[in-house]
Amino acid sequence: MLTSRESILAALHTRLSALPSVVLRGDVLPERVLSAGLLILRDGEPGEPEVTLSPLTYHYQHRAEIEAVVQGSDRDATFDVLCASIGAALASDRTLGGICDWVEAEAPRPVDLPVEGAASLKAAVIPVILHYTVADPLS
Template identity: 80%
Template sequence: MPTPRETILTALHARLSVLPATALRGDVLPERVPAVGLLILRDGEPGDPEVTLSPLRYHYQHRAEIEAVVQGIDRDAAFDTLTASIGAAIATDRTLGGLCDWVEAEAPRPVDLPVEGAASLKAAVIQVVLHYSTADPLS
């Protein structure tokens, strides 16, 4: 049975998978970026939890990462559309069906990356904070 952390990350990946961009999880950047854009969900860092007693609960603010990448002539508009669609997908249900207490994304910090012999990439790492609690730090 998957842990709550894995269940939450799987639900976030499923939410990203409905977007027009190709959504991967934990993969390396492929040689070619699809025309509709590319999203790679990274598990990120759960951080140090706050702990409450009676009952014992570990409260996390887990920082997952979404690498958003577009390529092409109109990459500024494509990047804007892609990041807005990520925000809209998260806003539709900020609890991921009750798995989290709250999910929120932080603003991207885009960079332009030159590619030899091809159109430049526009990319950013978008931090997604997942607020959730577990009964055990390993679950």
């Protein structure tokens, strides 16, 4: 049986996998980026939980990260479409099917990365805050 944390991260990966870009989880950046772009979901950091007593409950604001990468001559427009599609995918179900209290993304901070002998990459880390509650920090 999966922990709540893993179930939420798997549901987020599944939600992102519906997008036209390639979506990986925890992988390294491949040598080629397809024209629709590439997303890499990083598990991130659950942080320190808020704790309530009776019953003992841990409230997390887990910070996962999505690395968004595009390449090509029209990378600015492609990057914009990719970020908007991530936002729409998250807004369509903020609870990931009821297993998460709330999901929200923060604004990306894009950078251009030169690639020797190829078109440069446009990339950004998009923080995604996953709000959830568990009875045990290891569950």
